[in-house]
Amino acid sequence: MSVMGLFFIFIFSVAILWLARQGVMESPWLEEGEVAHYRRAAGTEPPPATKVALAIFLAVAGCLFSLLAAAFFMRGDAPDWQMPPIPGVLWFNTFLLAASSVALQVALVAARRFDVERVKTALLVGAATAGFFLIGQMWAWRELIELKFFASSNAANAFFYLLTGVHALHLIGGLVALARTTDKVRNATRLTKELATSVKLCAIYWHFLLFVWLLMFAMLIGWADGFGVICRRLLS
Amino acid sequence: MTDASVPQNVAPPPAEVEDVELYHAHSWITKYVFCQDAKVIAIQYAGTAITVGILALVLSWVIRLQLAFPGAIPFIDAQVYYQSVTMHGMIMVVYMLTAIFLGGFGNYLIPLMVGARDMVFPYVNMLSYWVYLIATLVLVASYFFPGGPTGAGWTLYPPQSILTGTPGHEWGIILMLASLILFIIGFTMGGLNYVVTVLQARTRGMTLMRMPLTVWGIFAAAVMALLAFPGLFVACVMLLLDRTLGTSFFVPSIVELGEHKEYVGGSPILFQHLFWFFGHPEVYIVALPAFGIVSDLISVHARKNIFGYRMMVWAIIAIGVLSMVVWGHHMYVSGMDPWFGFFFAVTTLAIAVPTALKVYNWVLTLWHADIHFTTPMLFALGFLVTFVNGGITGLYLGNVIVDVPLSATLFVVAHFHMVMGIAPVLVIFGAIYHWFPKITGRMMDERLGKIHFWITFLGAYAIFFPMHYLGVLGMPRRFYEMGETAFVPASATTLNIFITITALAVGFAQSIFFYNLFKSLKYGAPAGGNPWRAASLEWQTPETPPGHGNWGKQLPIVYRWPYAYSVPGAPEDYLPQNAPPVRGERSP
Numbered sequence: 141m142s143v144m145g146l147f148f149i150f151i152f153s154v155a156i157l158w159l160a161r162q163g164v165m166e167s168p169w170l171e172e173g174e175v176a177h178y179r180r181a182a183g184t185e186p187p188p189a190t191k192v193a194l195a196i197f198l199a200v201a202g203c204l205f206s207l208l209a210a211a212f213f214m215r216g217d218a219p220d221w222q223m224p225p226i227p228g229v230l231w232f233n234t235f236l237l238a239a240s241s242v243a244l245q246v247a248l249v250a251a252r253r254f255d256v257e258r259v260k261t262a263l264l265v266g267a268a269t270a271g272f273f274l275i276g277q278m279w280a281w282r283e284l285i286e287l288k289f290f291a292s293s294n295a296a297n298a299f300f301y302l303l304t305g306v307h308a309l310h311l312i313g314g315l316v317a318l319a320r321t322t323d324k325v326r327n328a329t330r331l332t333k334e335l336a337t338s339v340k341l342c343a344i345y346w347h348f349l350l351f352v353w354l355l356m357f358a359m360l361i362g363w364a365d366g367f368g369v370i371c372r373r374l375l376s
Numbered sequence: 377m378t379d380a381s382v383p384q385n386v387a388p389p390p391a392e393v394e395d396v397e398l399y400h401a402h403s404w405i406t407k408y409v410f411c412q413d414a415k416v417i418a419i420q421y422a423g424t425a426i427t428v429g430i431l432a433l434v435l436s437w438v439i440r441l442q443l444a445f446p447g448a449i450p451f452i453d454a455q456v457y458y459q460s461v462t463m464h465g466m467i468m469v470v471y472m473l474t475a476i477f478l479g480g481f482g483n484y485l486i487p488l489m490v491g492a493r494d495m496v497f498p499y500v501n502m503l504s505y506w507v508y509l510i511a512t513l514v515l516v517a518s519y520f521f522p523g524g525p526t527g528a529g530w531t532l533y534p535p536q537s538i539l540t541g542t543p544g545h546e547w548g549i550i551l552m553l554a555s556l557i558l559f560i561i562g563f564t565m566g567g568l569n570y571v572v573t574v575l576q577a578r579t580r581g582m583t584l585m586r587m588p589l590t591v592w593g594i595f596a597a598a599v600m601a602l603l604a605f606p607g608l609f610v611a612c613v614m615l616l617l618d619r620t621l622g623t624s625f626f627v628p629s630i631v632e633l634g635e636h637k638e639y640v641g642g643s644p645i646l647f648q649h650l651f652w653f654f655g656h657p658e659v660y661i662v663a664l665p666a667f668g669i670v671s672d673l674i675s676v677h678a679r680k681n682i683f684g685y686r687m688m689v690w691a692i693i694a695i696g697v698l699s700m701v702v703w704g705h706h707m708y709v710s711g712m713d714p715w716f717g718f719f720f721a722v723t724t725l726a727i728a729v730p731t732a733l734k735v736y737n738w739v740l741t742l743w744h745a746d747i748h749f750t751t752p753m754l755f756a757l758g759f760l761v762t763f764v765n766g767g768i769t770g771l772y773l774g775n776v777i778v779d780v781p782l783s784a785t786l787f788v789v790a791h792f793h794m795v796m797g798i799a800p801v802l803v804i805f806g807a808i809y810h811w812f813p814k815i816t817g818r819m820m821d822e823r824l825g826k827i828h829f830w831i832t833f834l835g836a837y838a839i840f841f842p843m844h845y846l847g848v849l850g851m852p853r854r855f856y857e858m859g860e861t862a863f864v865p866a867s868a869t870t871l872n873i874f875i876t877i878t879a880l881a882v883g884f885a886q887s888i889f890f891y892n893l894f895k896s897l898k899y900g901a902p903a904g905g906n907p908w909r910a911a912s913l914e915w916q917t918p919e920t921p922p923g924h925g926n927w928g929k930q931l932p933i934v935y936r937w938p939y940a941y942s943v944p945g946a947p948e949d950y951l952p953q954n955a956p957p958v959r960g961e962r963s964p
Contacts, residue, residue, distance in 0.1 A: 144653070148700060148701070151603065152697060155599075159584075159693065162583075162584045162585075163583060163584065163585055164584065164585060164686070164689060164690070164693075165686075166583075166585050166686075167686060168583070168585040168586050168685060168686075168936075168937035169681060169685065169937055169939070171936070171937075172935060172936045172957050186576070189496045189497075189572055189576040189577070192572050192575055192576055193496070193497065193568050193572045196568055196571055196572065196602065197564075197568060199602070199603070200564060200568075200602045200603070200606060203602075203603050203606045204606040204609065204610065207606055207607055207610045207650065207653070208610055210649075211610060211614070211625070211646055211650065214643065214646050214649070215625065215642075215643055215646055218641040218642075218643060219641065220624075220640050220641030221641070291617070291621050291622075291623050292621055292622035292623055292624070292638060294624075294640075295623065295624045295625055295641060295642065298617065298621075298623035298624070298625060299625075302613070302614070302617070306613075
């Protein structure tokens with residue numbers, strides 16, 4: 141529950157800061173006239189709608205992952221809780237996902253300089269490493285299943301599959317978007333503004349998923365146990 | 377900054393919002409079926425929601441018939457009774473109210489009210505409706521699977537919801553959870569659209585504080601829904617895994633019919649937390665759009681600017697924020713730490729402050745106003761009274777010590793039906809009477825509308841008011857039959873019969889509304905563009921009903937807030953949002 145508390149403090153602060161900048165303190169009944177007061181500095185462009193949509197989607201996905209984490213810690217209190225051994229391949233996977241994120245960052249920087257060739261390579265490297273990450277995750281699942289750590293045998297195992305599974309589904313969704321972007325870039329000789337935005341959105345999403353994965357990995361290997369203890373202290 | 381600082385004679389600055397390339401339908405199918413126009417999607421959403429709503433209404437008769445005449449109707453056995461309770465609740469809350477307010481009114485009104493041509497992502501919007509439709513079909517399909525739909529109660533509490541004693545444990549529960557998961561995916565697509573459209577597609581001059589309160593309500597509700605539905609999503613996915621794969625997220629070790637189940641150590645309380653983390657904001661996801669719509673109805677039909685617009689906006693935001701941290705008040709009887717109860721009681725009662733503020737502002741808007749008792753106005757006033765009524769019993773139930781004895785009684789049923797059943801439904805009717813002329817170009821019949829209002833309004837009170845007494849008597853909710861019970865006097869049965877007969881009558885009386893709706897579609901008096909002389913942007917479209925793209929060649933420019941009514945010296949007592957200001961003139 142503390143996880144949700146932290147998440148909401150973050151979301152609400154962002155929302156309130158944003159609202160404060162939107163003029164919710166004004167008295168519209170006194171104001172008449174055209175374009176009353178856009179607070180945008182002259183010469184700056186509004187962010188593209190897709191970027192705003194992505195930001196909101198990340199809030200929704202963040203809420204989903206926070207709830208899963210909250211459930212993980214709450215369920216983890218039960219005496220039957222027994223974490224499965226963590227397959228070593230996860231360390232390699234973490235490296236792959238980080239590499240994927242770096243590749244997309246490279247693509248983003250190259251897109252700013254309208255360097256098409258570099259964007260193409262970076263996107264392909266990013267997609268490939270992300271794909272290998274997914275294969276690695278499946279490998280980890282297989283390893284656990286071979287060791288007979290089934291989802292039904294302990295809730296901790298079930299959480300392992302659930303968390304990694306939900307994360308992988310989000311990454312697959314991202315890969316679809318990335319594939320479409322890569323396809324468009326591949327056929328382009330010149331980088332348009334829309335393409336540059338697409339690359340940027342992919343990169344943002346990838347960083348988000350890496351961030352989620354790092355927290356999740358910390359939870360799974362037990363580095364976050366201290367956090368659970370703190371929560372329990374706070375609540376009791 | 378006032379109008380004095382804006383010189384009138386300079387050329388307008390370049391449009392803040394770029395005009396967008398619109399999708400154009402090429403065939404009948406893309407125009408009316410797989411349509412990307414928000415207005416068509418809105419009608420599809422509302423039509424589907426009302427259709428399942430009628431199904432849920434019929435289910436409520438099944439419940440009432442059993443309560444008044446236990447065992448008298450042969451086909452209503454315990455299984456059918458519990459299935460009806462569950463499906464009635466779930467359909468009404470999620471598939472009807474949420475879908476019609478956000479999917480229906482949100483889709484129709486947001487683009488028109490903020491001066492956009494369409495939603496920002498029309499394709500995703502279309503997808504949202506079709507996923508919603510599939511979710512609804514999956515839910516209804518559970519009637520045709522062995523065992524029928526689930527009878528676990530709309531809260532679906534494990535462990536009972538997935539154990540064999542519960543009706544529909546074979547397929548019903550699986551289809552219910554799958555349907556909810558689909559609904560949430562569909563809603564997320566729609567919700568992103570509503571929020572981004574409000575943020576990004578407002579026309580020039582439409583600042584946030586110039587938006588009608590309807591848009592504010594729907595916007596806040598969409599944001600809340602986006603943050604609350606993941607709770608239900610997680611709960612559903614985990615429960616589905618418990619049911620199908622035998623994981624132990626929620627189900628503790630349990631002996632069932634003498635057989636020790638495989639489950640071990642699961643936490644039913646965890647499910648309750650996740651469920652109510654969604655479940656409580658859900659109340660306000662339904663209520664906030666209703667608040668917004670009612671503010672507009674009252675303002676238009678009382679020819680007066682809304683009292684305390686700014687406070688209304690802040691109250692909407694405050695309610696939105698607070699409602700995310702009150703879910704524990706649904707769990708007072710779950711045996712939690714008393715300090716938790718204390719915390720949740722405080723936040724729950726704190727919500728009364730912004731809510732009461734809104735009620736005062738509605739009343740003060742009506743004070744000394746030029747009230748026209750049109751059908752939409754009657755429904756808005758009906759909402760006001762009903763909401764206060766239901767809100768006050770909410771204060772009782774928000775206190776742990778009062779809630780504990782009342783929690784499992786009909787008092788709670790009466791409370792939530794008043795506050796989130798009848799009140800929002802009155803707003804839906806009012807809103808349909810109000811915006812029907814814009815949607816179809818024809819007026820609805822006023823006389824039939826008024827008859828419909830009085831039957832619905834008085835009928836709803838005849839149904840739910842006595843339930844408070846039954847609840848205080850200790851009459852339990854959810855029970856299939858009471859049998860011989862010492863504390864329930866014979867008069868309670870008489871009252872139950874009265875409630876049931878009224879419920880049947882009021883339910884049938886809704887056919888007046890549908891008759892009016894379909895008759896007016898064809899034979900209603902032509903409405904013209906702005907029959908209510910309303911100032912907000914949706915009434916200023918060049919065509920009625922608005923064409924594809926809403927605004928003809930040029931997007932409107934907004935010069936003032938949407939509540940410029942009874943303006944001294946104005947040609948028609950009101951100033952539309954897009955009418956250029958005349959020098960020296962001031963809106964009230």
